[in-house]
Amino acid sequence: MPVQYLKETPSQTGGPYVHIGCLPHFAGLNLRTQEKLHVLAGGGVPGEQIRIEGVVWDGSGHPLRDVMLELWQADGSGTYNAPGFRGWGRVGADPQTGLWGFETIRPGATPWVDGRPQAPHCSLLLFARGINIHLHTRIYFDDRPEANAADPALLSIELVNRRQTLIAARQAGGQGRSDVPTFRFDVHLQGDKETVFFDC
């Protein structure tokens, strides 16, 4: 008989009303009206200001308009939980279009388990109705091709053509401020372009 440990509490879907508990003002409640969790860094934080935006698509090509996303990242020097920069954000997709966006700074390189540098990236979690246990992916940046080519996590994805599903594309003219570089990161839950989701 194996050694007995406690079992992890099982997951359940966040459901269609996840916003009430996680983003109450977004859900329409008159609570925490000042909270702007999709803004990880305003002007005062050192680093390169960026915007990351995208849409999560279901297996029939429809946008998830009720998804809630969480971002977790290091600061510009590669430090998690840096003083003055929590590095965590949360956003609800637009109820009409499904578009979501974070305002943050570009993360720095962080160490892999063996000390090699990882390319700048953010962790992204998805919670929604119909998702029984949250999905975990990563966002890399397409204007850092050398770092991405050497990134141990990307290299650990055996199917080479799937690696590009984690690379956000810098684009002109996102919905944010025009002076802030915008990266587009669409998530595909199923199909040929299915995003890589991690078990970690």
Add this chain to the structure above:
Amino acid sequence: MSSDTGEFTRRDRAWHPPAFTPPYKTSVLRSPGKALVSLRQSIGERTGPVFGHGDLDPLDNDLIRNYITTGGEAIGERIIVHGRVVDEMGRPVKGSLVEVWQANAGGRYRHGNDRYLAPLDPNFGGCGRCVTDDDGRYFFRTIKPGPYPWMNHNSDWRPSHIHFSLFGNAFAQRLVTQMYFEGDPLIPLCPIIGTIRDKAAVDMLVAKLDMNEMVPFDSLVYRFDIVLRGRRSTFFENRPEGN
């Protein structure tokens, strides 16, 4: 966050609900079709955001009083929900943000997408949060949520439940789940609970009536303990090269 950087135990994916569960229809188009890719845990998975009491309002864990608009308190069966958050080794998980949301006593959510005919309670928002103490304990006060119908297999009914979100101390411990109430006859009929295959796993989601903690002439009390992933010991740590 924690200065501790140990790796977490593997998640038992057979214990959690799988992604593709056709009786819960929405999962059909929202479940990845390909296998998850195994990822070694590095610093970003082993750490997580820190939340302190500075982030909280004193009424955040009192859902009976944190959304009063017309005076009085929320209507319904008054309850307190409490418990401990521990890891798989039984160690307390301190400083974890615990967020909860729920329907009102009639089974209606304060959300634009909820069109159920039951009325809103002007004095109930259905949103709360707290942070676990050094022993991993948390508690909040609320009213017992009502069951509600939802569009799945025509009118399916959700048992009374409270949604929970937990951070633990690392992104690898992140967990969103739902708490049910002991003795609810709707539990075995629910397609969302039915996504979990093991009866013992379902039992972990069922809060037990705690008569010893009952508040006389005020509130019933339910106990709901939560287990998050634990950090492995680090005996001989080799640093594998390559991938």
